[in-house]
Amino acid sequence: ISAVPSQVGFPYSALPQVICPTLGYRQGPPPRRKTLLFSLAAYRTDEGQPWVLPVVKKVEQKIANDASLNHEYLPILGLPEFRANASRIVLGEDSRAIKENRVGGVQCLGGTGGLRIGAEFLRRWYNGTNNTATPVYISSPSWENHNSVFVNAGFKDIRAYRYWDAAKRGLDLEGLLEDMESAPEFSIFVLHACAHNPTGTDPTLEQWKQIAAVMKRRFLFPFFDSAYQGFASGCLDRDAWAVRYFVSEGFELFCAQSFSKNFGLYNERVGNLSVVGKDADNVQRVLSQMEKIVRTIWSNPPSQGARIVATTLTCPQLFAEWKDNVKTMADRVLLMRSELRARLQALGTPGTWNHITEQIGMFSFTGLNPKQVEYMIKEKHIYLMASGRINMCGLTTKNLDYVASSIHEAVTKFQ
């Protein structure tokens, strides 16, 4: 009688069980022992707590009291005032591309959504149709999800471009430019707009100009990932300089923007994919295809995060408050950097530590080797990434001494 088969035709027992490292404690509650978590990719206050930005609290109240709002579906491409203002934030008030009507936005599920939708579009329509063979270049190292996002979109040829020079603890500009020179024309390059994750090392303005010149000559496609606008320098405009420069140089490009960090809206999943095209007609055609892609992936986006961002960006007073909140976060990171460096230098920790203050944004590539990282985790219960990356927001005035002396011990014991 029962039509239910005893075997579902799928060998679940053969499925490998995986753990996503950055999502934290999947298998249960956090360990009871007192630990210091430096592997998270989120802001923390000096009390080690998540921070709801005061401007966000205010706007949430405003939204809650607005009787005209409801929970109807948003348009497939998202809230129009969010999309337009998100693009304006990254491209700038005076963007010629915006004035020329050749910018479009797609509201996405965080920065990841922007990358995924952009990658899907490129695989379908860039450099031929269904062009899975176009090489996609990702910096070495990079945010670990970049690779998988492009693989999941169907790209088969994911390559690394040189970025980090471990010996000098800085940018390997020569290697990067060589890799661009030798990349096949029309290759896609994923570029971190600012506050490179995980190295905290960005090209200087002069270096960005060199990068743009090679990319232009070699017909390479810039796909910017802007996950930390405002976090790097505390200034939104400065952190968007590279994207704006590329646009001013006439590039057609994508820029995936995340508002997870700079609005502290991690779980609202709010991001935007800015599309800069040659002309208005091109952009409209691209957006029509984006609509088709979004329809089958998340159908239409959630509203709360987009409302918060749009309300903030469209009101001069709230906008000013937000900029101030962003600066508060950036300044705390800067302070922790200088305090950590000062302590390491005062302890006489072997090696040079100027990179701690030269790097920017949430992350620092400490330069700790795998043995030193293991010591930090096992003996000191300071959890950092295997690469030696730490989230500077894990540092507080209360744990600075402990962290500095632990690094000192680790470096002294395992040189």
Ligand SMILES: Cc1ncc(COP(=O)(O)O)c(C=O)c1O
């Ligand atoms: C470089 C980079 N890109 C994108 C993202 C994704 O951001 P979101 O949480 O908005 O998807 C992150 C988050 O850590 C990131 O570091």
